Amino acid sequence: MGSATGPYSQVTNIAEQHIHLTPPRREEVVWPVEVGPVPELATAFQPRTVVREGVDAARASGEGVVLTQVFSGGGGVGKSQLAAAYAGQALAEGAELVVWATAGDEAQIMAQYAQAAARVGVPGADGKDLEEDARAFCGWLATTSRRWLVVLDDVTDPVVVEPWWPVSRTGTGWVLATTRLRDARLTGGGRRRVDIGVYTPEEAAAYLHTRLAGEDMEHLVDEQAGQLAEALGYLPLALGHAAAHMINEDLSCTAYLALFQEEETRLEEILPATADAEGYGRQVTATLLLALDAAQRADGNGELVVPVLRLAALLDPAGHPHTLWATEPVLTYLTGHRTETPTEQAQQGPAPRPAAVTAGQARAALRLLHRYALLTCDTRAEPRAVRIHALTARAARETTLGHQVPDLATTAADALLEVWPDPDEPHPDLAATLRTNSEALSTHARQHLWHPEGHLLLFHAGTSLINAGLPSAATDYWQSMTADSTYFLGPDHPDTLTCRHSLAISHGQNGRLYDAINLHEQVLTDRERILGPQHPDTLRTRHSLAVSYGQAGRIHEAIALGEQVLTDTERILGPDHPDTLFSRSSLATFYRQAGRIHEALPLLRQVLADRERILGPQHPDTLTTRHNLATSYRQAGHTQDAIDLLQQVLADSERTLGPHHPNTLASRNNLVTSYLDAGRTQDAINLSEQILADSERILGPHHPNTLQTRRNLASSYWQAGRIREAIALEEQVLADSERVLGPQHPDTLTTRHNLATSYWQAGRTQDAINLQEQVLADRERILGPHHPNTLAARRNLATSYRQAGRTQDAINLQEQVLADRERILGPHHPNTLAARRNLATSYRQAGRTQDAIDLLQQVLADSERILGHEHPDTVLVREVLSGWRRRQPRGRTGGRRRWPGRG
Structure with a gap:
């Protein structure tokens, strides 16, 4: 079959800005508008007088109508034809808009609504995001005074349709749906079921x-x-x-x-x-x-x-x-x-070979x-x-006949694969259609798609769910696939191992890191035993395990495993193989997480050049590499380079993946962080609030990416001086992180660290010290004494010591932090400058005024050269140095207490 490995979970916490381009000039709308298209009425269509009386009564009372057949099952009673008749009648009676939407699949509903939004010029529908345009259309329907009819044809899942059932607050629109279901969830809430059966004898004769x-x-x-x-x-x-x-x-x-x-x-x-x-x-x-x-x-x-x-x-x-x-x-x-x-059957002799x-x-x-x-x-x-x-x-x-089904099933599966685009993210409507067809084929011929092994279509459909950023659906799919493969092929078959591998990736994408690690470790053991340690599938599992380690903050294990995988893939698969590029990119991410930024940058530049050459500049994997490079630029202190690259990635990701794809949300989060680094606090707040609303709606309030977004928003509030709001948000995130991720997870430690920072800013110095001492002990134990996050915890604890009057304790910690940062990040990294600035402040508080001035003069020269004369940190240093030179005690500047950084 060939292994379908799915994407590697290498996306870092990056943030993306919505690029508000000037929308194209809209053509004047010519009413009425029909979107669908509405099916043509069958010749000799019968009006179904008795049924129509029930529909008309519901319509007169302002209720939506659900046409349901008397018997559940395959249909054939003419529901869609009756709905089409009402659509035609609505246009004839002066309706200004009729929309016909196939309702068996959410993507189809969104596509039709988005098309309608474009046709009628709905404000805010700019054609860049299918879902946002569809939601804008629903909002327009609710408030417009124009007369409209929306038909939702062939509803197969009430849960899918519920968010997309239009309402009309003006009373000028109504909804008609058809379904084979007799489900109570489709009625109520202003909807009435009207049963429709077979023709009467008179209707049949007519x-x-x-x-x-x-x-x-x-x-x-x-x-x-x-x-x-x-x-x-x-x-x-x-x-x-x-x-x-x-x-x-x-x-x-x-x-x-x-x-x-x-x-x-x-x-x-x-x-x-x-x-x-x-x-x-x-x-x-x-x-x-x-x-x-x-x-x-x-x-x-x-x-x-x-x-x-x-x-x-x-x-x-x-x-x-x-x-x-x-x-x-x-x-x-x-x-x-x-x-x-x-005629052919009657012919004698062998038939000629058909053309x-x-x-x-x-x-x-x-x-x-x-x-x-x-x-x-x-x-x-x-x-x-x-x-x-x-x-x-x-x-x-x-x-x-039964013996004909295997060839039919294989042919259909092969054909679906041939028309499936790669990558499919830029074609969401087609990808959703192909997934529903794969599901239908599997339902009707499942056993034939597992003989003699799993058909590649089954794996491709699951990978499509992962790539589409649908982790819950992907997890359910791969759990079912694992069960099927185990049943048909056995637990040790390579296809079963591939299913378990993909399920582990889905767990990771869904934020279930510990489930992902446990399953990856099991699959790795099995693949090493069954396939051998150097088999490409074994290397893929080893790589994915390294990624999961990195996501869980187990950086040293991730680096050790990542270096081993890269060496093996380069030797076995070659330097340009996609798996080798994945391995190289992931290793760069691990280096960056460990603060080894100067090792990460050349690796990422190499991967980006290779992917642009091999895959093209707009391929999703190329976009991932570009935004990971931007993240590394930011960590290296190249803030404007990071912003420029992230904004480019944002425009490409919104167009290629859609604005709500997890990779897009991640890119947007990184842009927030870069805005904060550049002092663009209000831009960061606006973007963070927008991302949080999207993340809560798409991923849920407790998904790790949502928690990360909430942390970023709190940091933006903090930098803007909105300390009470920051504290309230961080206390909420900390409680959620401890429950969802665990008290020792790196993201939980980051939240605890940030909360301590906010306590300090609010003047709650002892609360800050207590919390920061806990964070420092945990980070030294879990991440190691030289991890960037450990250095940040040590720095902030030193600041709290200084604020509490424990000046020498502060100086001891800050001198250690400065030495580590100069060694790890380099002498001119913004964080190194911040460490030098904080140490100067402690020197002055200890009475070492000239040492403080000399050190701060060095910081000012470096800040002006690296960050620019107008950067907020440069301005702050200049103000403090001016005050010291005038021998005026300046424990605080600018009205807000500053710590040099967060997180």
Whole structure:
């Protein structure tokens, strides 16, 4: 199968700014607007008078309507057609907007809403973010005075639809939904269910007469019309099959009834009565078989309609891409599985080798099936251009012989893979469509996708969830995949190990670091035993384990493992292999986390050059490398370089991944930190508040990334002097971090450290000292005495000692911090300058005035050269030095007590 490893969790806590570009000039809206498109009404559509009375009553009372069939199951009673009739009626009666949204998938709903937002010029919908545009559209619907109708067709999950159910506070709009479900969650809250069943005898008779008369074939309606409608169970879908067949084949009701009764007799052999759970599936199956027989006779392209229908029946009824039918797997399958015509069956001798089926012939077969009402082919509706009714699909599957399913399943899976873009993040609507089709295929043919091993499509769909930043869905998916692989292939099969490896990655992306580490360690042991220590899959697991160690703050273990992995991948896979680039990038991240910034920078520059050359400048992995390089620039004190690069990454990430992808949120967080470094405090606050709202909505209030965002916002408040707000936020984050991440997690230590800083700023010196002594002891034990975060804890504790009058204790700690920073970060790093500035302050407090002035003069010269004359830290140093020279005691400057840094 080939291992599907998924992405490596190497994204650092980076922040991203929304780039507010000037939106393109909008064309004037021409009303009315139709978005969908709304399905055409079937010829001879019946108005369903009794049903419409219930719908009209609900509409008059201002309620939304959910059309639900009397029996749950495959459908076929005409719900969507009735909804389409209401859409047409709304436009005829003066509605200014009609939106038709397929509601089986959240991505499809968002796509239609975003398209509608663009069409009607909704303020704030700029086309850069699908979800934001969709939400803006819902807000516009709620308040507009324009008349509108939104149809949510084929609701399959009430939970998915609930956030996207529009409301109209002005009373000018209403919502109509269709569903096969009888679920109480779809009603209430201003929604009423209206049951819809089969035609009445009068409606069925009227349908047949009108449909046939519309084709100038009213002569086909004879005395057996009533018996035919009764035999078909008055089911609209079956009557539609029958009418199309009668028109195409010039058959009277009597003649078709005879064929149908003969087919029903034959059907007893292939579809037992017990298989018809809904009570009308047999009628659809019989009409399907008759229509197929007729379509085969009409097929001039080598009898392709049967294999085409069987393939379509394994996919998502809501639709799949039309491009699927031009793929090599599909055309090869159709070439080898043409259905023989009666003429060919009568021929003597071996048949000549058939010519290869072309994409044009495959599409002609689709159009023929469309003509016989067996599926819908509408290229305007890409990526769901080819749709098949769920009940028709079920009938097609039930009449497919068991030995035919494995080849069909493999062909469909291969074709889905061929049309799947890489990367798929820039194509969210297509990616969501392909995932739902993969799910449908797996539902109908799961065991065949696990023989002789797991099909790559199964792994690709799971990786797509990870890459789309959907960690909860990815975790559920890989848990199911692990169970399936264990059942079909066994616990030690390489595919099972790959599933467990990907599940561990999903845990890490979901913030469950300890689950990720435990599972990675288990998988590594198993892969070393089964595959060997140098196998590429073993190297991938070792790399992912190193990443998890790094995320959990176990930096020394991450570096040791990362260096081993990089050496092995360069030797075994080569220097340009994607896994080697991942390993090199991750090792650079570990070096940066350990404060070894001058080792990190050249590695990241090399990875960026390689990825731009191999993958292209806009590939998600290239964007990840670029924002990690920006993070390293910031840590090296190159603040403006970091901001410039992060803003470039932001624009690319919003366009390529979307503004709510976890990588985008991470980039935005790093930009906040860089703004703080540059003294752009209000920019940092505005961006942090925006990110926090997004993170809480997308990831949840307790996700590690949300906690990180809340920490960044508190730091922004702190730098702005809003100390009470900072303390309240940090106390909340600390409680959440201790509960979610654990009391010893590096992020928990950071929060505790920042809270101590805020206590100090608020004048709560002893509270700050108590908390900071705890942080320092934990960081020395967990991170080591020379880790940058340990140095920061030591620095801040020294400041508290000085504030409490323990001047010599402060000087001892600060001299140690300065020596460490000069050695680790270099003499001109901003943090080194801060350490030198703090030491000068303590010297002066101890009465060593000239030592203090000499040291601060050195700091001022370095600050002006490195940070600039107008940087807040440079201004602060200049003010303090001026005061000291005038021999005026200046314990504080600028009205706010300053610590040189946080976190």
